[in-house]
Amino acid sequence: MLSLCPGNPYGAYTRSFGKAVALLAQKAHSGLYNRVHHISGDDVGFLDEIIEWYRSSGGICSFQVVPLLSSPSLLWQLAKHGFYQSGFYNVLYGLPAIQQASFPQLTIRSVEPEEKETFVDIYFNSFGLPKTAAYGYVHESMSRLIDVSSNNCFFALVDKKPVAIAILSLYQQVGYLALAATLPSFRAYGCHQALLQARITRAISQECELIVGQAGVATGSQRNMERSGLRLAYTKTDWTIYNALADPDKNTTSFNR
Structure with a gap:
Protein backbone atom coordinates (compact mmCIF):
# COMPACT_ATOMS: atom_id res chain seq x y z
CA MET A 1 0.00 0.00 0.00
CA LEU A 2 2.84 2.43 0.78
CA SER A 3 4.11 2.24 -2.81
CA LEU A 4 0.78 3.70 -3.98
CA CYS A 5 1.38 6.99 -2.15
CA PRO A 6 2.07 9.83 -4.62
CA GLY A 7 5.79 10.24 -5.12
CA ASN A 8 6.51 7.09 -3.09
CA PRO A 9 7.62 9.11 -0.02
CA TYR A 10 8.29 5.98 2.05
CA GLY A 11 10.63 4.42 -0.49
CA ALA A 12 8.52 1.28 -0.88
CA TYR A 13 9.79 -1.37 -3.32
CA THR A 14 9.53 -5.08 -4.05
CA ARG A 15 12.20 -7.36 -5.48
CA SER A 16 12.40 -11.07 -6.23
CA PHE A 17 15.32 -13.29 -5.24
CA GLY A 18 14.67 -16.76 -6.62
CA LYS A 19 11.29 -17.76 -5.16
CA ALA A 20 11.56 -15.18 -2.39
CA VAL A 21 9.76 -11.82 -2.59
CA ALA A 22 11.31 -8.98 -0.59
CA LEU A 23 9.27 -5.97 0.54
CA LEU A 24 11.16 -2.81 1.42
CA ALA A 25 9.94 0.48 2.88
CA GLN A 26 12.98 2.65 3.52
CA LYS A 27 11.24 5.19 5.77
CA ALA A 28 9.17 2.60 7.65
CA HIS A 29 11.53 1.19 10.26
CA SER A 30 9.45 -1.87 11.08
CA GLY A 31 9.67 -5.53 10.18
CA LEU A 32 5.99 -5.33 9.28
CA TYR A 33 6.91 -3.40 6.12
CA ASN A 34 10.41 -4.79 5.56
CA ARG A 35 10.05 -8.52 5.22
CA VAL A 36 11.03 -11.37 2.91
CA HIS A 37 8.18 -13.74 2.02
CA HIS A 38 8.11 -17.19 0.37
CA ILE A 39 11.80 -17.87 0.89
CA SER A 40 12.65 -21.54 0.40
CA GLY A 41 15.55 -23.87 0.94
CA ASP A 42 16.44 -23.33 -2.72
CA ASP A 43 17.03 -19.62 -2.04
CA VAL A 44 19.85 -19.99 0.50
CA GLY A 45 22.32 -18.76 -2.09
CA PHE A 46 20.49 -15.42 -2.27
CA LEU A 47 20.73 -14.63 1.46
CA ASP A 48 23.83 -12.42 1.23
CA GLU A 49 22.33 -10.53 -1.70
CA ILE A 50 19.00 -10.05 0.11
CA ILE A 51 20.63 -8.77 3.29
CA GLU A 52 22.90 -6.43 1.32
CA TRP A 53 19.91 -5.02 -0.61
CA TYR A 54 18.22 -4.05 2.64
CA ARG A 55 21.46 -2.73 4.15
CA SER A 56 22.34 -0.57 1.13
CA SER A 57 18.77 0.75 0.98
CA GLY A 58 18.77 1.77 4.62
CA GLY A 59 16.02 -0.69 5.55
CA ILE A 60 15.81 -3.36 8.21
CA CYS A 61 15.44 -6.97 7.15
CA SER A 62 13.24 -9.77 8.49
CA PHE A 63 12.06 -13.10 7.11
CA GLN A 64 8.81 -15.02 7.24
CA VAL A 65 9.41 -18.75 6.94
CA VAL A 66 6.76 -21.29 5.92
CA PRO A 67 7.38 -24.92 7.03
CA LEU A 68 6.70 -26.45 3.61
CA LEU A 69 9.33 -24.22 1.94
CA SER A 70 11.91 -24.38 4.70
CA SER A 71 14.98 -26.58 5.06
CA PRO A 72 17.58 -27.21 7.78
CA SER A 73 20.13 -25.35 5.66
CA LEU A 74 17.90 -22.26 5.37
CA LEU A 75 17.30 -22.10 9.13
CA TRP A 76 20.98 -22.66 9.87
CA GLN A 77 22.00 -19.91 7.45
CA LEU A 78 19.49 -17.47 8.96
CA ALA A 79 20.96 -18.14 12.40
CA LYS A 80 24.48 -17.85 11.02
CA HIS A 81 23.61 -14.42 9.61
CA GLY A 82 22.41 -13.21 13.00
CA PHE A 83 18.65 -13.82 12.75
CA TYR A 84 16.56 -15.45 15.44
CA GLN A 85 13.05 -16.89 15.54
CA SER A 86 11.02 -14.02 16.98
CA GLY A 87 7.36 -14.93 16.49
CA PHE A 88 4.70 -17.33 15.22
CA TYR A 89 1.49 -17.07 13.23
CA ASN A 90 -1.05 -19.76 12.50
CA VAL A 91 -2.50 -19.91 8.99
CA LEU A 92 -6.04 -21.30 8.79
CA TYR A 93 -8.22 -22.34 5.88
CA THR A 235 2.38 -22.31 11.62
CA LYS A 236 4.79 -19.84 10.05
CA THR A 237 7.66 -18.15 11.85
CA ASP A 238 9.16 -14.68 11.84
CA TRP A 239 12.94 -14.31 11.85
CA THR A 240 14.42 -11.00 13.02
CA ILE A 241 17.98 -9.74 13.20
CA TYR A 242 19.28 -10.11 16.75
CA ASN A 243 19.85 -6.90 18.68
CA ALA A 244 20.94 -7.27 22.30
CA LEU A 245 19.65 -3.76 23.11
CA ALA A 246 16.18 -4.17 21.59
CA ASP A 247 13.35 -5.41 23.83
CA PRO A 248 10.79 -7.15 21.57
CA ASP A 249 8.07 -6.66 24.22
CA LYS A 250 8.39 -2.90 23.71
CA ASN A 251 8.15 -3.02 19.92
CA THR A 252 4.97 -1.05 19.16
CA THR A 253 5.14 -1.53 15.39
CA SER A 254 4.74 -5.29 15.32
CA PHE A 255 0.99 -5.66 15.05
CA ASN A 256 -0.07 -9.15 16.04
CA ARG A 257 -3.69 -9.63 15.12
Whole structure:
Protein backbone atom coordinates (compact mmCIF):
# COMPACT_ATOMS: atom_id res chain seq x y z
CA MET A 1 0.00 0.00 0.00
CA LEU A 2 2.84 2.43 0.78
CA SER A 3 4.11 2.24 -2.81
CA LEU A 4 0.78 3.70 -3.98
CA CYS A 5 1.38 6.99 -2.15
CA PRO A 6 2.07 9.83 -4.62
CA GLY A 7 5.79 10.24 -5.12
CA ASN A 8 6.51 7.09 -3.09
CA PRO A 9 7.62 9.11 -0.02
CA TYR A 10 8.29 5.98 2.05
CA GLY A 11 10.63 4.42 -0.49
CA ALA A 12 8.52 1.28 -0.88
CA TYR A 13 9.79 -1.37 -3.32
CA THR A 14 9.53 -5.08 -4.05
CA ARG A 15 12.20 -7.36 -5.48
CA SER A 16 12.40 -11.07 -6.23
CA PHE A 17 15.32 -13.29 -5.24
CA GLY A 18 14.67 -16.76 -6.62
CA LYS A 19 11.29 -17.76 -5.16
CA ALA A 20 11.56 -15.18 -2.39
CA VAL A 21 9.76 -11.82 -2.59
CA ALA A 22 11.31 -8.98 -0.59
CA LEU A 23 9.27 -5.97 0.54
CA LEU A 24 11.16 -2.81 1.42
CA ALA A 25 9.94 0.48 2.88
CA GLN A 26 12.98 2.65 3.52
CA LYS A 27 11.24 5.19 5.77
CA ALA A 28 9.17 2.60 7.65
CA HIS A 29 11.53 1.19 10.26
CA SER A 30 9.45 -1.87 11.08
CA GLY A 31 9.67 -5.53 10.18
CA LEU A 32 5.99 -5.33 9.28
CA TYR A 33 6.91 -3.40 6.12
CA ASN A 34 10.41 -4.79 5.56
CA ARG A 35 10.05 -8.52 5.22
CA VAL A 36 11.03 -11.37 2.91
CA HIS A 37 8.18 -13.74 2.02
CA HIS A 38 8.11 -17.19 0.37
CA ILE A 39 11.80 -17.87 0.89
CA SER A 40 12.65 -21.54 0.40
CA GLY A 41 15.55 -23.87 0.94
CA ASP A 42 16.44 -23.33 -2.72
CA ASP A 43 17.03 -19.62 -2.04
CA VAL A 44 19.85 -19.99 0.50
CA GLY A 45 22.32 -18.76 -2.09
CA PHE A 46 20.49 -15.42 -2.27
CA LEU A 47 20.73 -14.63 1.46
CA ASP A 48 23.83 -12.42 1.23
CA GLU A 49 22.33 -10.53 -1.70
CA ILE A 50 19.00 -10.05 0.11
CA ILE A 51 20.63 -8.77 3.29
CA GLU A 52 22.90 -6.43 1.32
CA TRP A 53 19.91 -5.02 -0.61
CA TYR A 54 18.22 -4.05 2.64
CA ARG A 55 21.46 -2.73 4.15
CA SER A 56 22.34 -0.57 1.13
CA SER A 57 18.77 0.75 0.98
CA GLY A 58 18.77 1.77 4.62
CA GLY A 59 16.02 -0.69 5.55
CA ILE A 60 15.81 -3.36 8.21
CA CYS A 61 15.44 -6.97 7.15
CA SER A 62 13.24 -9.77 8.49
CA PHE A 63 12.06 -13.10 7.11
CA GLN A 64 8.81 -15.02 7.24
CA VAL A 65 9.41 -18.75 6.94
CA VAL A 66 6.76 -21.29 5.92
CA PRO A 67 7.38 -24.92 7.03
CA LEU A 68 6.70 -26.45 3.61
CA LEU A 69 9.33 -24.22 1.94
CA SER A 70 11.91 -24.38 4.70
CA SER A 71 14.98 -26.58 5.06
CA PRO A 72 17.58 -27.21 7.78
CA SER A 73 20.13 -25.35 5.66
CA LEU A 74 17.90 -22.26 5.37
CA LEU A 75 17.30 -22.10 9.13
CA TRP A 76 20.98 -22.66 9.87
CA GLN A 77 22.00 -19.91 7.45
CA LEU A 78 19.49 -17.47 8.96
CA ALA A 79 20.96 -18.14 12.40
CA LYS A 80 24.48 -17.85 11.02
CA HIS A 81 23.61 -14.42 9.61
CA GLY A 82 22.41 -13.21 13.00
CA PHE A 83 18.65 -13.82 12.75
CA TYR A 84 16.56 -15.45 15.44
CA GLN A 85 13.05 -16.89 15.54
CA SER A 86 11.02 -14.02 16.98
CA GLY A 87 7.36 -14.93 16.49
CA PHE A 88 4.70 -17.33 15.22
CA TYR A 89 1.49 -17.07 13.23
CA ASN A 90 -1.05 -19.76 12.50
CA VAL A 91 -2.50 -19.91 8.99
CA LEU A 92 -6.04 -21.30 8.79
CA TYR A 93 -8.22 -22.34 5.88
CA GLY A 94 -11.72 -23.55 5.20
CA LEU A 95 -14.36 -24.08 2.57
CA PRO A 96 -16.81 -21.19 2.20
CA ALA A 97 -19.55 -22.49 4.47
CA ILE A 98 -21.17 -20.48 7.24
CA GLN A 99 -22.30 -21.47 10.72
CA GLN A 100 -24.46 -18.53 11.80
CA ALA A 101 -24.54 -17.33 15.37
CA SER A 102 -26.83 -14.49 16.44
CA PHE A 103 -25.47 -11.09 17.53
CA PRO A 104 -28.59 -8.93 17.95
CA GLN A 105 -26.66 -6.15 19.68
CA LEU A 106 -24.45 -5.63 16.60
CA THR A 107 -24.93 -4.12 13.17
CA ILE A 108 -22.46 -5.08 10.43
CA ARG A 109 -22.09 -2.85 7.37
CA SER A 110 -19.54 -1.81 4.75
CA VAL A 111 -17.15 1.08 5.31
CA GLU A 112 -17.83 4.13 3.15
CA PRO A 113 -14.89 5.96 1.48
CA GLU A 114 -15.46 9.09 3.58
CA GLU A 115 -15.10 7.00 6.79
CA LYS A 116 -11.38 6.33 6.42
CA GLU A 117 -10.40 8.27 9.52
CA THR A 118 -12.87 6.37 11.69
CA PHE A 119 -11.58 3.09 10.27
CA VAL A 120 -7.94 3.99 10.98
CA ASP A 121 -8.71 5.38 14.45
CA ILE A 122 -10.35 2.09 15.45
CA TYR A 123 -7.27 0.22 14.23
CA PHE A 124 -4.87 2.35 16.30
CA ASN A 125 -7.06 2.42 19.40
CA SER A 126 -7.73 -1.33 19.25
CA PHE A 127 -4.04 -2.13 19.50
CA GLY A 128 -3.20 0.76 21.83
CA LEU A 129 -0.65 2.10 19.37
CA PRO A 130 0.92 5.46 20.23
CA LYS A 131 1.31 8.16 17.59
CA THR A 132 5.06 7.71 17.31
CA ALA A 133 7.23 8.05 14.22
CA ALA A 134 5.50 4.96 12.87
CA TYR A 135 2.08 6.65 12.89
CA GLY A 136 2.41 8.40 9.54
CA TYR A 137 3.20 5.42 7.35
CA VAL A 138 0.83 3.06 9.18
CA HIS A 139 -1.97 5.63 8.88
CA GLU A 140 -1.27 6.05 5.17
CA SER A 141 -1.13 2.31 4.58
CA MET A 142 -4.35 1.62 6.48
CA SER A 143 -6.22 4.44 4.74
CA ARG A 144 -5.36 3.11 1.31
CA LEU A 145 -6.72 -0.34 2.08
CA ILE A 146 -10.23 1.08 1.69
CA ASP A 147 -9.45 2.28 -1.84
CA VAL A 148 -8.37 -1.14 -3.14
CA SER A 149 -11.17 -2.56 -5.29
CA SER A 150 -10.52 -6.16 -4.20
CA ASN A 151 -10.91 -5.25 -0.52
CA ASN A 152 -14.24 -5.44 1.27
CA CYS A 153 -14.04 -3.35 4.46
CA PHE A 154 -16.55 -3.70 7.30
CA PHE A 155 -17.62 -1.98 10.50
CA ALA A 156 -19.28 -3.61 13.48
CA LEU A 157 -21.52 -1.07 15.24
CA VAL A 158 -23.01 -0.92 18.73
CA ASP A 159 -25.81 1.63 19.12
CA LYS A 160 -24.87 3.02 15.68
CA LYS A 161 -21.26 3.60 16.77
CA PRO A 162 -18.43 1.82 14.86
CA VAL A 163 -16.46 -0.22 17.40
CA ALA A 164 -14.68 -2.85 15.28
CA ILE A 165 -13.26 -3.24 11.78
CA ALA A 166 -12.41 -6.07 9.41
CA ILE A 167 -11.26 -6.60 5.82
CA LEU A 168 -11.94 -9.36 3.31
CA SER A 169 -9.54 -9.42 0.34
CA LEU A 170 -10.64 -11.28 -2.79
CA TYR A 171 -8.26 -12.84 -5.31
CA GLN A 172 -9.05 -15.52 -7.88
CA GLN A 173 -11.93 -17.11 -5.93
CA VAL A 174 -9.98 -17.04 -2.68
CA GLY A 175 -11.21 -14.92 0.22
CA TYR A 176 -8.49 -13.74 2.59
CA LEU A 177 -9.50 -12.63 6.09
CA ALA A 178 -6.99 -9.81 6.00
CA LEU A 179 -7.52 -7.83 9.18
CA ALA A 180 -9.77 -7.45 12.21
CA ALA A 181 -9.61 -5.17 15.25
CA THR A 182 -12.02 -4.32 18.07
CA LEU A 183 -11.93 -1.45 20.57
CA PRO A 184 -10.97 -2.88 23.99
CA SER A 185 -14.19 -1.89 25.75
CA PHE A 186 -16.29 -3.78 23.18
CA ARG A 187 -14.44 -7.11 23.05
CA ALA A 188 -17.16 -9.00 24.89
CA TYR A 189 -19.80 -8.18 22.30
CA GLY A 190 -18.89 -10.82 19.70
CA CYS A 191 -17.61 -8.31 17.14
CA HIS A 192 -14.81 -10.52 15.80
CA GLN A 193 -17.09 -13.52 15.33
CA ALA A 194 -19.82 -11.41 13.70
CA LEU A 195 -17.31 -9.84 11.32
CA LEU A 196 -15.96 -13.28 10.46
CA GLN A 197 -19.47 -14.40 9.54
CA ALA A 198 -20.07 -11.28 7.46
CA ARG A 199 -16.83 -11.75 5.53
CA ILE A 200 -17.44 -15.44 4.89
CA THR A 201 -20.96 -14.64 3.70
CA ARG A 202 -19.54 -11.99 1.34
CA ALA A 203 -16.93 -14.46 0.06
CA ILE A 204 -19.69 -16.98 -0.69
CA SER A 205 -21.63 -14.32 -2.60
CA GLN A 206 -18.48 -13.67 -4.68
CA GLU A 207 -18.20 -17.40 -5.51
CA CYS A 208 -15.00 -17.97 -3.54
CA GLU A 209 -13.88 -21.57 -3.36
CA LEU A 210 -11.54 -21.16 -0.37
CA ILE A 211 -11.26 -19.00 2.76
CA VAL A 212 -7.87 -18.33 4.39
CA GLY A 213 -6.69 -16.23 7.31
CA GLN A 214 -4.02 -15.99 9.97
CA ALA A 215 -4.01 -15.47 13.71
CA GLY A 216 -1.68 -15.46 16.66
CA VAL A 217 -1.13 -18.89 18.18
CA ALA A 218 -3.92 -19.97 20.59
CA THR A 219 -5.53 -16.51 20.52
CA GLY A 220 -9.20 -15.60 20.64
CA SER A 221 -8.94 -14.82 16.93
CA GLN A 222 -7.83 -18.37 16.19
CA ARG A 223 -10.63 -19.82 18.31
CA ASN A 224 -13.23 -17.68 16.56
CA MET A 225 -11.94 -18.77 13.16
CA GLU A 226 -12.19 -22.41 14.21
CA ARG A 227 -15.76 -21.81 15.45
CA SER A 228 -16.50 -20.47 11.96
CA GLY A 229 -15.29 -23.70 10.38
CA LEU A 230 -11.66 -22.90 9.57
CA ARG A 231 -8.89 -25.37 10.32
CA LEU A 232 -5.17 -25.04 10.99
CA ALA A 233 -3.03 -25.34 7.86
CA TYR A 234 0.42 -24.58 9.29
CA THR A 235 2.38 -22.31 11.62
CA LYS A 236 4.79 -19.84 10.05
CA THR A 237 7.66 -18.15 11.85
CA ASP A 238 9.16 -14.68 11.84
CA TRP A 239 12.94 -14.31 11.85
CA THR A 240 14.42 -11.00 13.02
CA ILE A 241 17.98 -9.74 13.20
CA TYR A 242 19.28 -10.11 16.75
CA ASN A 243 19.85 -6.90 18.68
CA ALA A 244 20.94 -7.27 22.30
CA LEU A 245 19.65 -3.76 23.11
CA ALA A 246 16.18 -4.17 21.59
CA ASP A 247 13.35 -5.41 23.83
CA PRO A 248 10.79 -7.15 21.57
CA ASP A 249 8.07 -6.66 24.22
CA LYS A 250 8.39 -2.90 23.71
CA ASN A 251 8.15 -3.02 19.92
CA THR A 252 4.97 -1.05 19.16
CA THR A 253 5.14 -1.53 15.39
CA SER A 254 4.74 -5.29 15.32
CA PHE A 255 0.99 -5.66 15.05
CA ASN A 256 -0.07 -9.15 16.04
CA ARG A 257 -3.69 -9.63 15.12
